[in-house]
Amino acid sequence: xxxxxxxxxxxxxxxxxxxxxxxxxxxxxxxxxxxxxxxxxxxxxxxxxxxxxxxxxxxxxxxxxxxxxxxxxxx
Numbered sequence: 001x002x003x004x005x006x007x008x009x010x011x012x013x014x015x016x017x018x019x020x021x022x023x024x025x026x027x028x029x030x031x032x033x034x035x036x037x038x039x040x041x042x043x044x045x046x047x048x049x050x051x052x053x054x055x056x057x058x059x060x061x062x063x064x065x066x067x068x069x070x071x072x073x074x075x
Contacts, residue, residue: 023071
């Protein structure tokens with residue numbers, strides 16, 4: 001499983017990254033969590049609002065800071 005958190009390095013983006021890592025650990029999933037802050041890459045995905053969460057190259061959340069339990073439901 002490939003998980004990407006897309007964001008500009010702001011507090012909200014960092015919070016989503018932390019929640020995502022917690023959810024992956026809690027579920028015991030073998031996944032790589034990647035944090036992408038490169039705006040050109042983010043815009044290449046068509047993301048206009050951050051933070052965003054991608055799971056296996058599918059955008060599952062945009063513009064929301066999800067809690068770990070919410071990320072778990074998406075995994």
